[in-house]
Amino acid sequence: MPVPGGSVSSTPLDALDYSIAINQIKGFDYHRWTGEDYLLEERTGARNLRKTLQTKVHQQKSVVN
Known part of the structure; x- marks a missing residue:
């Protein structure tokens, strides 16, 4: 849900960062x-x-010996 007056994330993740986070x-x-x-x-x-x-x-082995 969007935040009024701002974006959901201040720094967007690129595809690699996103896949790392999900994994x-x-x-x-x-x-x-x-x-x-x-x-x-x-x-x-x-x-x-x-x-x-x-x-x-x-x-x-210890029992056998």
């Missing part, structure tokens, strides 16, 4: 150097899974 809202982040979008949740989920599996293997 961040959806859970994506923008890699500044490569220009790629990636999903943060998948990265942290994969890291947690890897650490959990490493811990389970370590516990099993």
